[in-house]
Amino acid sequence: MNTVTLVIDKSGTTIIRDGKSLVVKLxxxxxxxxxxxxxESMVVYSKANVETTVWGELATRHIPCVILPSRGKGNECWVGPGLNVKMDVRILQFRAYHSYTESLTAQKFILGKKLDATLALIDCLEYPAKIKGLSEDAAKARQEIETATHKLINNEQKISTMGIEGGAxxxxxxxxxxxxxxKWGFHKRIRRPPTDPFNSLLSLCSTLVYSETLNQILLRGLDPCIGIIHATRKNRYSLALDIMEPLRPAITMYAYMLLTEKFILRDFTISSETCLLRKNARSEFYFQWHAITQEWGKLPGCNPAKDISLKQCISEIIDDLIAFWEGGFENE
Structure with a gap:
């Protein structure tokens, strides 16, 4: 049976549970x-009325839901399953967190995956770079990522690891x-609030990937607040941000593809404060988003590229990390 990403973005919509179905009243x-x-997943823009039993059913069925502010201001919210499984992997995670050596090697493990994916992405961008006369820039970017990879392998300090990743x-x-x-007005990565279409799409895609990542972390019984790369901080799921790192090159490529193939400048509302997709362009975005999540592994920047979904890509990263931890402690 085909699944869908349900998007609720009409103010005043009411959502209730009726048996095994969700009812949307406009x-x-x-x-x-x-x-x-x-x-498959649900996205709700604010000012919708959602019956509390809907949230419980979504969590029970492990369906990730993200609640987005309607005008781009404010924080996102997530709904997912609780920490109700596999206490053993959580203990493994806590042991790794409190060991400097294990946490450093875990940082290098995750960021190594990200740098490998970035190199794969640059390979795929060489052709459009050549068309625009930017072959030297592509070669420079590749050299800088290769240098970062070499530094990462030989690094022995966690704070230096973060600097290497930031430079890449x-x-x-x-x-x-x-x-x-x-015309897209992109000068640098700006997250909150995004000020141009590329940053706007990067932030929206990242929020949706973050939601699915958080869901997969909770399903495996890990604590999403205890990070490897990102510091543990109030009101942040640091581990979800960590697991996303190898996925970020593909996210940037997908946002680039949307701008060059699907959207035009008037699909965005741009003000002095923020840049957002117009409401009539959201439907096209979510149509494209649902399609790409089903074959995420084909995106340039996924290394190695596989015919797998976003959920499966995230699961592989988490499973690899758990296996990495298990191997480390078995060798003690």
Whole structure:
């Protein structure tokens, strides 16, 4: 059975549970019934009225849901399953967190995956770079990522690891500054609030990947607040940000593809404070988003590229990390 990403973005919409189905009631009186079994994930923009039993059913069925602020201001919220499984892996995680050596090697393990994915991405960007006369820039970006990879392998301090990762990110985004047409107004990565279409799409895609990542972490019984790379901080799921790192090159490529193939400048509302997709462009975005999540492994920047979904890509990273921890402690 085909599943869907359910997007609720009409103010005044009411969502209730009726048995094994979710019922969406629009302000104009029309309604739709969708079996929970057909929902892959759900995105709700604020000002919708959601019955509390809906959240419980979504969590029980492990269906990730992200609640987004309607005008781009404020924090996102997530709903997912609780920490109700596999206490043993959580103990393994805590042991690794409190061991300097284990936490450093875990940082290098995750960031090594990210740098490998970034190199794969640059390989795929060499052709559009050549067309635009940017072959030297592509070669420079590749050299900088290869240098970062060498530094990472030989690094023995956690604080240096973060610096290496940050420098690699700057190299990639500097390449996108030259690769993207000037009309998109991209000069650097700006997260909150995004100020141009590329940053806007990066932030939206990242939020949705973050939601699925958090869900997969909870399903495996890990504590999403205890990070490896990102410091543990109040009101942040640091481990979810960590697991996302190898996925970020593919996220940047997908946002680039959307700008060059699907969207035009007037699909965005740009003000002095923020840049957001217009409401009539959201439907196209979520249509494309649902399609790409089913074959995420084919995106440039996924290394190695596989015919697998976003959920499966995230699961592989988490499973690899758990196996890495298990191997480390077995060798003590």
């Amino acid at each position: 302000p104009d009186g029309n309604s739709s019934r969708i079996p929970f079994s057909r929902i 990110d700057k190299s990639l985004y500097a390449f996108y500054v030259k690769l993207l047409p000037p």
